[in-house]
Amino acid sequence: MAQTIYHNLIGGEWLPAKSGSTLKNINPADHSDVVGIFPSSDAEDVALAVAAAKKAFASWRLVPAPKRAEILYRAGQLLSERKEKYAQEMTREMGKVLAETRGDVQEAIDEAYYVAGEGRRLFGVTVPSELANKFAMSVRMPVGVIGMIAPWNFPMAIPSWKLFPALVSGNTCVIKPAEDTPLSTYNLVQTLMDAGLPPGVVNIVSGYGPEAGAPLVEHPDVRAVSFTGSSAVGSHVAQRAAANFKPVSLEMGGKNAMIVMNDANLELALEGALWGAFGTTGQRCTATSRILLHKDIAAEFTTKLVARAAALKVGNGLEAGVEVGPQVNEQQIETSTRYVGIAAAEGATILTGGQALTEGPYANGTFFAPTVLGSVTPDMRIAREEVFGPVVSLIEFSTIEEAIEIANSIDYGLSTALYTKDVNRAFTAIRDLEAGITYINAPTIGAEVHLPFGGVKQTGNGHREGLGALDFYTTWKSVYVDYSDKLQRAQIDNAE
Ligand code: UN1
Secondary structure (H helix, E strand, O other): OOOOOOOOEEEOEEEEOOOEEEEEEOOOOOOEEEEEEEEEHHHHHHHHHHHHHHHHHHHHOOOOOOHHHHHHHHHHHHHHOOOOOHHHHHHHHHHHHHHHHHHHHHHHHHHHHHHHHHOOOOOOOOEEOOOOOOOEEEEEOOEOOOOOOOOOOOOOOOHHHHHHHHHHHEEEEEOOOOOHHHHHHHHHHHHHHHHOOOOOOOOOOOOOHHHHHHHHHHHHOOEEEEOOOOOHHHHHHHHHOOOOOOOOOEOOOEEEEEEEEEOOOOOHHHHHHHHOOOOHOOOOOOEEEEEEEHHHHHHHHHHHHHHHHHHOOOOOOOOOOOEEEEEEOOOHHHHHHHHHHHHHHOOOOEEEEEEEEOOOOHOOEEOOOOOOEEEOOOOOOOHHOOOOOEEEEEEEEEEEHHHHHHHHHOOOEEEEEEOOOOOHHHHHHHHHOOOOEEEOOOOOOOOOOOOOEOOOOEOOOOOEEEEHHHHHHEEEEEEEEEOOOOOOOOOOOOOO
């Protein structure tokens, strides 16, 4: 396939990195397939992009929000028309199977339509004043230039969760896509431009974290930063931004538990486990990475799960029938391999998989066998630390209380799932599971864009994407209008 050279988007112009450096976007299913050559940017490019965004902010913030939203509606329509092409390109650069990359584009379409509706809402508040002939309200104002750092696992959906609410609110943006998957961000932003977004309102700077991400976080004209990625990098981002009190929205890791009770529909739980653990090759922050099994059904469930996991068809996500694509890069393979080793050393049993696939059709890519680990106990590292690969741990329990305690006994708190037919247990779990998301009779993945998305503990720092994103991308301005024609002193003239 043709190699294409892509540039940064700065002030509406496509420009190479000032240094001339580039990075290669490679197909993880076939390393001989170079998807594109992208700029490897540094602080100089970031400064130009931020300056362009700052300039554009002066006019974009004054465009009426319903007009800003019209561009998002149009972008949603264009994405629908381009869905198949963008899904194909996403599978080529990221690896996950076509059904899932179509879903990723669909999530951006959903986000476009959902957020565009905010153009006619962006609700503020009006409240009575304590003084006569005085009007009080609070309105949402844009923040300014927003810096965005996006991950590779949802290369179009997650940038859309950040860009669309920021744009409808009147902000301008500089986005750094993940170095493994810049093309999907380019496709998303190209669509916005085709939908009529003015130059400079969104700028793309592609490159690596230390060279391009860090200067974006630190730039004084970047007023807020939205980051999705690992907790290790997120901590770094937060600390750098804290130096000048910059708000940061962090969306990070998970170690998501699915609890299967003895009254559950086991076939349903099995389907859910396979989809939750091995969908996106386990590379979701919401992936099911711990399956907590009631001791009564543990043996039967384990046998069936292992057989089904071993039968999953691993391969190039562009090929029909393939269920699990490659991992995104060699580093992820190393992480999966290392964690399987740590688990085995701590006493876990490898029930299926456990290693990279390197022979025959797998020789040119980064594939890892769907892996199920048995005899895992809650204190093992494999039960506590994120792998971000097709590796799931099975843990047994006796009571729902014990299961909830195990589910909560980790540093993360993104997603959780419970399979049961008992409504009382379901509502107890909804109340007691420490996580931003709880599913009943569905796996830990599959969040919809119009609900809050995010987690507690080390998964995030309290912000939410989806419903709740506007709270990050706007700042409140309280407005008092006194039409009494005299000086009224709050807290004084209305005193008893
Ligand atoms: C992620 O895992 O980083 O809920 C995002 C889901 C998807 C989004 C996942 N809608 O699994």
